Amino acid sequence: QSSGVRQRSVKAELAVLFQEALHKAFPGLDVQAEVTQTNQPKFGDYQCNNAMGLFSKLKGKEGAPKNPRTVAEAIVANLPSSPAIAEKPSLAGPGFINVRLGLPWLSKRIVHMLQHGAGCWAPVTPYKRAVVDFSSPNVAKQMHVGHLRSTIIGYTIAATLEFCNIDVLRINHTGDWGTQFGMLIQHIAETREGGLGSDALDEDVVELEVLYKASKGHFDEDPEFKLRAQQAVKKLQGGDPEFLAAWERICAASRRAFDSVYERLGVKITERGESFYNPLLPGLVQEMVDLGIAEESDGAKVIWVEGIKAPFMIQKRDGGYGYDTTDLAAIRHRLQDERGDWLIYVVDSGQGQHFEQVFGAARKAGILPQDKKQGPRVEFVGFGLVMGEDGKRIKTRSGASVKLVELLDEARERCRVTIKERRGDDISEEELEASACAMGYGAVKYSDLKNHRTTNYRFSFDDMLDLRGNTAVYMLYAHARIASIIRKVGKDPASLFHTAELRLEHPAEVTLAMHIARFPEAVELVLDELAPNRLTEYVYDLAEKFSGFYTECKVAGSEYEDSRLLLCEATAVIMRQTFKLLGITPLDRL
Ligand code: ARG
Known part of the structure; x- marks a missing residue:
């Protein structure tokens, strides 16, 4: 703009x-x-x-x-x-x-937005390039609801920053490296026909997770296997081609599962897992030693961060590197190589201390300035747990964690039934599928985003699909209704942007217009707090205010038809812009 x-x-x-x-x-x-x-x-x-x-x-x-x-x-x-x-x-x-x-002033602003698009209202920020770390599931394990929250919240934060003209790099910091892979590969090699050539390496994540658990049991119970597994870890880290190839096949299998979730949710993200930083770790640790900020503790190398009792472990006793080292390398890479001036980590609240350590260690090492008010903005965006309908941590009957894909399937199927009931034969199979996806996935996203991210929320299909509550379903109906009002007038609103006057007289018109003009302020709140619920609150109020307007003010056939059509269109434009930030696909008919 x-x-x-x-x-x-x-x-x-x-x-x-x-x-x-x-x-x-x-x-x-x-x-x-x-x-x-x-x-x-x-x-x-x-x-x-x-x-x-x-x-x-x-x-x-x-x-x-x-x-x-x-x-x-x-x-x-x-x-x-x-x-x-x-x-x-x-x-x-x-x-x-x-x-x-001043109402004429307010009216002019809204017409200006219609003429130039919602982007002309994007807040201006001092930031140029943001790096948003979100989703970040672990290879050979299924994505769980925590990763779903991270994906949904991260999506909206990244989209909001992008709307504000910040260049955004979305990073999927997958757990794709570590000693567990040596153990898993060794287990497969020993227990599966074909050894390292076994098809088991291409199994989907569900199977891989079972194999992973079995390999862990094997490791804990059989000391001989434990030794061979440790050998395998060395081979993998040493770049043994056979082991590397096996590891790559495991990663590829997990990636297929993750990608199918991303595709359903419309998420685009760059995979840059822990393994990416692997080559940087020995040099980084050496530098920390040379700087004098790494200390020996029980044979390991650690950095102590003020106010935190737990050590930040940059090298284990056995010489290996772990989660901590990788995150220190990653923060440096994002600041120095990627030139990020705003780093965001969307990870469950349980990892808050880990990130305090990452940021604290980076300050000690001069990767970040000592003064927190200076330099790049670096934030841990924590979020709470997802609870089942019973208020306990969400689990299936057997106690296993709920499969993400099943949640998405069920939401979509329930929506398919509702839409089919309303539309009967008046909808093609194609449109039905598209609408059911938009509504079902939109509902899952919205019900997550509408809670302040730090609260633990209860996952309930009935609540999230409620036609009258604060749900995506209600929002999508509200939008479809506006679209149908506009269709009924039978004029292209764009043909009025430069000719018609938006007249704000009726109190319900004024209330609606005022709320439309407050959209940028809702976006500013998201930038300040990184709290997407500010947007759901905004859009819910927008739907309510539109509904107040529509009950009081006739549109089609009224003497103020053109002016009111502009107000309908402005509502729809801002509603769609908000949907875009929330990752919800609008529908024109429902
Ligand atoms: N893979 C981790 C997990 O599942 C999340 C990684 C978050 N990002 C990071 N840079 N540590 O818990």
């Missing part, structure tokens, strides 16, 4: 005006204008909250204002006139300044 087209958020526009007023009323004072949405629309749409803080700051000084209200009055008196503000702001409480937006 060229800068001439881009628009700041309403909040930011008002902040510019208040900043000017602050400078004029209190020259020489360095204060940032604080503008927020009001939660009491009775008094205003936005408010400026600076008066109280400024009053305390000036108290006791010469010529200090009498009370916060006099400060507020001085700010208002210096506020430049602008079409963004409808009337003289009012004061409330100790010194809140309430502002009402």
